[in-house]
Amino acid sequence: MNDAQQTARRLRRLQWILITLSFLLVTSIEAVHYLRGGNLLEHLLEWAIELIALLFLLMVAIREVSRLHGQLNRQIGEGQAQTSRQALLIQLSTKLAASHDEAEICQLLASDLQDALAFASLEVFLIDRTNGNRVRYGASPKGEDEGQNGGTPRQSRVEIPLRAGQERLGGLVVEVDQTRGISEAEHSLLVSAANLAVLALTNARLYHEQRRQRLEAEEREAEQRDRERSLSLFSEITQAALGPSDYPAMLQALADDLANAFEADGVLILLLEESTGRLQGEAAFGPLRPSARTLAYDPAEMILGKWVLDSGQAVAIQDALVSPLIHQRVASDLHSRSLLALPLVADNEKLGLAIISYQSEHRFTPQEIGAGEQAARQIALAIAKGRALAIAQYRAQELDALQKATAALLTTLDLEKLLGQILDAAISAIPVAFRGTLHLTARDTGQLQVRAAQGYTDARIRAFSRAGDSPIARAVRERRPLLVHSALAEPVTSQGEAAAIAAAEAREAVSAIIAPLLLGDDVLGAISLESYRPHAFTQSDLQLLVSFAATATTAIHNAQLHGEVQKQAITDTLTGLYNRRGFFELGRREVERALRFSRPLTAIMLDIDYFKNVNDLYGHLVGDRVLIGLAGRLMQELRQIDLVGRYGGDEFVALLPETDLINAVSVAERLRKVASGVTVPSASAPVKISLSAGVAALNPESKDLNSLLQRADQALYEAKRAGRDQVVSL
Numbered sequence: 001m002n003d004a005q006q007t008a009r010r011l012r013r014l015q016w017i018l019i020t021l022s023f024l025l026v027t028s029i030e031a032v033h034y035l036r037g038g039n040l041l042e043h044l045l046e047w048a049i050e051l052i053a054l055l056f057l058l059m060v061a062i063r064e065v066s067r068l069h070g071q072l073n074r075q076i077g078e079g080q081a082q083t084s085r086q087a088l089l090i091q092l093s094t095k096l097a098a099s100h101d102e103a104e105i106c107q108l109l110a111s112d113l114q115d116a117l118a119f120a121s122l123e124v125f126l127i128d129r130t131n132g133n134r135v136r137y138g139a140s141p142k143g144e145d146e147g148q149n150g151g152t153p154r155q156s157r158v159e160i161p162l163r164a165g166q167e168r169l170g171g172l173v174v175e176v177d178q179t180r181g182i183s184e185a186e187h188s189l190l191v192s193a194a195n196l197a198v199l200a201l202t203n204a205r206l207y208h209e210q211r212r213q214r215l216e217a218e219e220r221e222a223e224q225r226d227r228e229r230s231l232s233l234f235s236e237i238t239q240a241a242l243g244p245s246d247y248p249a250m251l252q253a254l255a256d257d258l259a260n261a262f263e264a265d266g267v268l269i270l271l272l273e274e275s276t277g278r279l280q281g282e283a284a285f286g287p288l289r290p291s292a293r294t295l296a297y298d299p300a301e302m303i304l305g306k307w308v309l310d311s312g313q314a315v316a317i318q319d320a321l322v323s324p325l326i327h328q329r330v331a332s333d334l335h336s337r338s339l340l341a342l343p344l345v346a347d348n349e350k351l352g353l354a355i356i357s358y359q360s361e362h363r364f365t366p367q368e369i370g371a372g373e374q375a376a377r378q379i380a381l382a383i384a385k386g387r388a389l390a391i392a393q394y395r396a397q398e399l400d401a402l403q404k405a406t407a408a409l410l411t412t413l414d415l416e417k418l419l420g421q422i423l424d425a426a427i428s429a430i431p432v433a434f435r436g437t438l439h440l441t442a443r444d445t446g447q448l449q450v451r452a453a454q455g456y457t458d459a460r461i462r463a464f465s466r467a468g469d470s471p472i473a474r475a476v477r478e479r480r481p482l483l484v485h486s487a488l489a490e491p492v493t494s495q496g497e498a499a500a501i502a503a504a505e506a507r508e509a510v511s512a513i514i515a516p517l518l519l520g521d522d523v524l525g526a527i528s529l530e531s532y533r534p535h536a537f538t539q540s541d542l543q544l545l546v547s548f549a550a551t552a553t554t555a556i557h558n559a560q561l562h563g564e565v566q567k568q569a570i571t572d573t574l575t576g577l578y579n580r581r582g583f584f585e586l587g588r589r590e591v592e593r594a595l596r597f598s599r600p601l602t603a604i605m606l607d608i609d610y611f612k613n614v615n616d617l618y619g620h621l622v623g624d625r626v627l628i629g630l631a632g633r634l635m636q637e638l639r640q641i642d643l644v645g646r647y648g649g650d651e652f653v654a655l656l657p658e659t660d661l662i663n664a665v666s667v668a669e670r671l672r673k674v675a676s677g678v679t680v681p682s683a684s685a686p687v688k689i690s691l692s693a694g695v696a697a698l699n700p701e702s703k704d705l706n707s708l709l710q711r712a713d714q715a716l717y718e719a720k721r722a723g724r725d726q727v728v729s730l
Contacts, residue, residue, distance in 0.1 A: 120177060269282050269283045309345070423436050430529055438453075479518060578646070611650035
């Protein structure tokens with residue numbers, strides 16, 4: 001309106017300017033004519049006629065300009081309106097094309113048209129294809145029955161149908177004041193907008209139909225994949241059950257198959273121990289695989305397991321961090337967010353459960369739970385079959401172990417070799433044992449000494465003796481077998497580095513079975529088998545070991561009798577020490593063992609100073625007493641594993657396993673001091689003696705017993721040459 005008023009004012013201003021100029025022009029012309037000569041009246045008449053004619057022409061021209069200007073303004077306005085309507089349609093088309101929601105499409109159509117055209121009310125409705133009801137969007141129209149109650153309606157109503165082919169989708173309803181009406185341009189705009197809405201609604205319905213079909217296809221594909229996965233899993237479970245004869249290997253294969261089928265981060269198979277009610281880990285996939293067999297849970301800890309086994313149904317836990325069924329220790333061990341616990345039940349026997357786990361949150365579908373339950377039933381049957389085979393193998397191993405013990409009894413009388421064979425057969429008969437020891441009771445001290453060991457990393461375990469309150473000592477003292485489920489204690493009585501290492505390694509064991517070696521009223525020793533796992537052994541394992549020990553005891557006793565006979569052939573009759581033959585026979589074995597295991601070994605050569613004078617002054621009987629007394633003191637001071645022999649005449653030799661040169665010199669010095677305390681009575685006066693000693697250690701330059709003793713003898717010679725009664729080492 002401001003532009004039109006300004007234009008009108010400009011035209012009026014131009015009109016007066018032209019009138020003024022016309023007046024001045026006509027007046028000027030007539031004034032010039034008058035001055036040249038003429039009648040004043042005639043000139044005034046001409047001036048009036050010319051002025052009127054010119055003004056008439058000016059008015060006609062100005063009116064035509066105004067008309068043309070108005071027409072131009074109307075055309076410009078119609079063009080702007082048309083442009084505005086097209087922009088509205090483009091904007092509306094863009095919005096509608098971006099939406100696939102019918103309600104949003106109708107609401108956008110109603111709101112944008114209402115904002116652009118400002119009708120009294122505008123609404124869009126859709127016809128529900130299921131019940132035919134109208135679903136309205138936008139401003140609610142005023143009562144349709146207003147004119148039927150005698151009142152005069154003040155508004156007119158226009159409805160534009162929304163049609164897609166022959167199907168009516170809905171309509172566009174507009175109400176306007178009767179005084180305003182709807183122009184052709186507005187009606188055309190409404191029709192165009194309705195067509196855009198029909199196109200958007202059709203696209204939305206096509207989109208949802210395609211999406212529905214795609215989802216149905218995906219569901220069918222997922223169901224097909226689930227069926228294929230289930231069939232593949234059942235096939236793999238069957239192959240695992242029929243494949244490996246090794247029971248633990250079968251369990252591990254089942255855990256791997258279950259994890260691969262469900263694309264899980266972890267799987268843990270726990271089996272129920274009937275005697276304790278505990279759930280023991282047997283196999284796992286994922287981070288728990290290395291430590292699966294060390295996991296064991298009491299019923300109070302494994303609330304989830306009790307719930308699953310009692311109900312016989314799978315339990316899915318989406319968030320293990322907040323589930324009351326997950327104990328704190330179990331949650332710490334599993335390190336998982338979502339779990340699916342499956343009962344393992346075969347022929348109404350509760351075997352255990354399998355836990356499928358995911359580190360991130362996972363929503364289990366009914367199909368997954370159903371497939372898991374079917375897989376659990378198959379796994380339970382495989383485990384039952386595996387247990388039956390394991391029991392059969394166990395019985396076969398029991399017979400084989402007893403046969404090995406009998407074979408050992410018949411094939412060798414070498415005690416050391418026999419003890420190793422017996423221990424090997426015991427561990428083979430009871431595979432859950434990862435190591436074992438065979439102890440014999442020393443006749444002179446009564447201590448239990450390790451005479452055979454398997455599974456230990458340090459050979460110095462043979463220097464380790466058991467204290468009186470250890471499980472092995474208790475089994476020997478009480479003459480009864482022991483089944484230790486957990487917290488195996490190993491008190492130590494031996495001193496030194498060997499004892500410390502042996503004690504540390506012994507404490508790695510958690511459970512054990514121990515059977516004493518009973519021979520009538522005597523106890524020869526005990527066999528002990530150990531495991532890293534708590535509750536690794538059963539009562540059946542203990543009974544097998546007891547039966548095995550009974551057979552092994554006879555073999556050991558026969559070997560000991562044979563050893564006594566053999567010992568007489570290698571023992572010095574005067575002192576009871578090994579003679580030269582016996583010392584060399586046993587000494588070579590110690591040298592071989594030290595070289596094989598790279599362990600220290602030292603030799604001490606001892607000689608009584610001026611022993612010839614003792615024989616010359618007091619007689620050979622007193623001399624023999626001196627030798628016997630010194631031999632007894634040497635036996636008391638040295639260890640059970642040390643070899644002591646009479647090298648010849650008044651010379652003695654000692655071989656010290658697991659002892660380096662520094663400690664051997666200390667031992668030799670102690671023996672020298674002990675010898676000074678040996679007193680033998682005689683007819684004239686008590687006889688006292690002194691010792692000279694030479695010490696040498698096994699090294700790369702002396703790799704056999706002869707060279708080792710030669711170096712020790714050389715050191716002894718140096719001690720004598722230096723004044724006797726002293727120790728020299730090389």
